[in-house]
Amino acid sequence: MINQNSKYVVFCLLCFHIFLFLPYTIDDAFIIFKYARNLINGLGYVYDEGERINASSSFLWTFLLAPSELFSEGSIFASKLLGIILLVGTILIGFRIFELLGEKSFGTKLLFIALISFNSSIINWSVYGLENALYSFLIISFVFYFLKETAQLLSKRNHLFFLLLIMITRPEGFIFIPVYFILILIYNKFISKVNFRYILLNTLLIFFFSTAFFTIQKLYFGYFLPNTVYAKVQLDSIDKIFSGINYLFSRINLANLFILISSVFFATHLLLKLEIERKYKFQILVISLVGFIYPIFTVLVGGDWMPNNRFITYSLTLNILLISLFYSFYKTNTKIKFKYMSIIGLILYFTFNSYLTFTSVKFENKLDHATKRACKDAAVYLNNLSDADSKFAASDIGMIGYYYKGKILDWWGLADDYLAHSGQAMGNLNWDYILMKNPDFIYLYSEYPDQIKFSTKYKSSKSIISNKLFLIKYEHLKSFYFSEDRYHLIYRKKY
Secondary structure, rough: OOOOOOOHHHHHHHHHHHHHHHOOOOOOHHHHHHHHHHHHHHOOOOOEEOOOOOOOOOOOHHHHHHHHHHHHOOHHHHHHHHHHHHHHHHHHHHHHHHHOOOOOOOOHHHHHHHHHHHHHHHHHHOOOOHHHHHHHHHHHHHHHHHHHHHHHOOOOOOHHHHHHHHHOOOOOHHHHHHHHHHHHHHHHHHHOOOOOHHHHHHHHHHHHHHHHHHHHHHHHHHHOOOOHHHHHHOOHHHHHHHHHHHHOOOOHHHHHHHHHHHHHHHHHHHHHOOOOHHHHHHHHHHHHHHOOOHHHHHHHOOOOOOOHHHHHHHHHHHHHHHHHHEEEEOOOOHHHHHHHHHHHHHHHHHHHHHHHHHHHHHHHHHHHHHHHHHHHHHHHHOOOOOOOOEEEEEEHHHHHHHHOOOOOEOOOOOOOHHHHHHHHHHHHHHHHHHHHOOOEEEEEOOOOOOOOOOOOHHHHHHHHHHOOOHHHEEEEEEEEEEEEEEEEEEEEOOO
16 A cells, blocks of 8 residues: 555655756747747747748747746746646646546556656756647647547547647647547547548548648748758658667667657557457557657657757657556556566666756756856847847857847758758858848857867858858957857957
């Protein structure tokens, strides 16, 4: 019998884990913060005033944060508060899924919240500024309402509401459409016949919603998808897959990899057990299919540069839910071998996450100070030398763009349609194009605080040194130390 007081211990651990990561905000989140600020100030859904360019990763997250920008730096606080609320909401929806499946054991719920509370990736990204907590909440809510309404012979369609919200939260949210119809077909084949009019109406609702959403983007921005999508499409597909495999099986992802592999094994085992009723197997299948989308998607798109495995976290709570269900199903198992394996598995998981938390907090602290020093401070410094009409050519445009009062020319390409769509956003920069825009300032990377020496490590920065126009028109102004072997060098146009 598990002591009821243990829930307070787990709750305290959850709060402590959140507190560790609460001070840090990822640089990319400030891109969304800037869109939110411009939106609430009546400038439209734009990065720079008058330029309809889509460099944001989430429409819904931007609109949710917009009111907070009525206050100075409001999005920083709001993104973290909403992240915590949505994280708690995700856990509570998980509890409701357990109850829906007939599992009301306190121990099962405690295991579920403990596995989430110890997960460094989930906690980190819930308060990191981006839309992770929102997306995870919508995904698990979609699963809950779909399971609930299939149990009611699909007499309602609340699940469809969450499916539509998923689509406008992340660009790849539309991958859930084929998964949804596959689940409907499986339900129709093995559980109960689905009314044709029900399927037709749902199809029409999804079609018209998707068409309207893409049409609005096309009319407003000139393109159907955000620049982040077009930039990443340029990579070779084979290279992307190998990069995604390395990302998934990296040492830093051991804790999550343990969850994913375990959940695959457990789900397969439960689905193959003959004595489990078909309805229960269908529910396990739904959770499994949705839970395994993002590990597969992550491999196909080549992973992600951001720390702490952002793409893995989106549906990870469903994989954790599967593991909790498996332990619940076998809680009466008296085999010593099973009990020892369970204990060893949990010890390994908590050990991996303890190590990841320690290294992540250390890394986040270092990255946060470096970014504020080299990006925020650089923007504030240039504000004293320029006006609202000045242009600053830079990459890592989060904090720089948010705090700089002029316009940003993103030479990495996410906030520039030409660079994103030409493939140059992935590092093959055309500096003639950048210089043609006549920026007042240019930000470059170097291993040295020197305007002459550029290492081959920063090829994109080094390539501009051979450009005659750059040498004629620009001079070194100031260097900002980032960390270790990296400096950010500002060049200004000669007057």
